[in-house]
Amino acid sequence: MHDFNTLVSFSFPTNILFGCGAVRSLGPHLKDKGMSRPLIVTDKNVAQLDFFKSIVKNLENQGFSIQVFFDIHKNPVKSDVLAGGEYYIKTNRDCIIGIGGGAGMDVARAIALRINHHRDLFDYDDLEGGDKYVTESVPYFVTIPTTSGTGSEVGRSAIISEDDTKRKRILFSPKLLASQVFADPELTYDLPPFVTAATGMDALTHNMEAYLAKGYHPMADGIAIKAIKMISDSIEDAVNNPRNAKARGEMMLASLMGAVAFQKGLGIVHATAHPLSTLLDMHHGLANSMMLPYGMEYNLPGLEDKFKLMETALGTNKSVYNYLHELKSCLGLPDKLSDLNVTVNHLDRLTELAYNDFCLPANPRKAGKNELREIYEKAL
Numbered sequence: 001m002h003d004f005n006t007l008v009s010f011s012f013p014t015n016i017l018f019g020c021g022a023v024r025s026l027g028p029h030l031k032d033k034g035m036s037r038p039l040i041v042t043d044k045n046v047a048q049l050d051f052f053k054s055i056v057k058n059l060e061n062q063g064f065s066i067q068v069f070f071d072i073h074k075n076p077v078k079s080d081v082l083a084g085g086e087y088y089i090k091t092n093r094d095c096i097i098g099i100g101g102g103a104g105m106d107v108a109r110a111i112a113l114r115i116n117h118h119r120d121l122f123d124y125d126d127l128e129g130g131d132k133y134v135t136e137s138v139p140y141f142v143t144i145p146t147t148s149g150t151g152s153e154v155g156r157s158a159i160i161s162e163d164d165t166k167r168k169r170i171l172f173s174p175k176l177l178a179s180q181v182f183a184d185p186e187l188t189y190d191l192p193p194f195v196t197a198a199t200g201m202d203a204l205t206h207n208m209e210a211y212l213a214k215g216y217h218p219m220a221d222g223i224a225i226k227a228i229k230m231i232s233d234s235i236e237d238a239v240n241n242p243r244n245a246k247a248r249g250e251m252m253l254a255s256l257m258g259a260v261a262f263q264k265g266l267g268i269v270h271a272t273a274h275p276l277s278t279l280l281d282m283h284h285g286l287a288n289s290m291m292l293p294y295g296m297e298y299n300l301p302g303l304e305d306k307f308k309l310m311e312t313a314l315g316t317n318k319s320v321y322n323y324l325h326e327l328k329s330c331l332g333l334p335d336k337l338s339d340l341n342v343t344v345n346h347l348d349r350l351t352e353l354a355y356n357d358f359c360l361p362a363n364p365r366k367a368g369k370n371e372l373r374e375i376y377e378k379a380l
């Protein structure tokens, strides 16, 4: 039961223009804001895609001076951000467009922070109280998602790793919210089935974990439950029928809704998935899909009512645990960590990293190292 004498804070995101063709409003929007020299930040893969080239061409045809920065790592590191910040200054830019999945968007957001904040980048690490140094303005910043998973387009944080240790650091400030999101489902039509499935499972994990996370946030709970239903309705269609506007549109919105909802917190699924990416370079969405059934199974005791509501949202009469196993099999995703070259020898290190993961404290059920190791053993 929530104590209504306790103050809680709710934040909601930026302006979102959603729908097929939304990206065509980018040029007029920037003109309206008096911008003329954007730096587009993306990753190497997106930079090669036809829709990306046509966005650049369309902006140039409208008289914009465009520079593109795409030389970033799959898991972005500090030197990517520093190089991007120098490029912004050297090429005399006046705004930033982040286009991509999580990596491109994280670097774009971190560059936006970097331009007028010149301490060591990790002085701004939120987990070490760094947001108090975010005192200056940031350049005008808009985002365009090209996957439906991270929801980073509506986020206020950027996850950037240290170059040498690969330790993940979180740069956070409400100032890092994009001023405008252009959420255009057509940009996801050509994603390969595996990417659609794995990123979609990431979005499902965000919503389920946010819904169960500790804390009082009925608005986030409502958003998460609705998004769980949208994903259940659309994820298989988005994988098997990729140019379906409804399926792609619902997945894009549900992913964005997940990122709105997880301001409440995430939990044990992300805490056990992150080490699989850090240690074994596993795709983030795939890692979540591997751990999701087991994390949900762990969280069930004491939360039976919430699980009932999730089952209703999923439209199933099965348990959440069984539903998730069947969904993964329909999507062609692997079921066991051992299918992905994880062995019993990895478990000590994985457990240690999961125990220290920043997502674990929000999990509704406490977990120590023994419990975390048991979850990995089940998933193996």
Ligand SMILES: [Fe+2]
Pocket: 150, 202, 206, 270, 284, 288
């Ligand atoms: Fe995630």
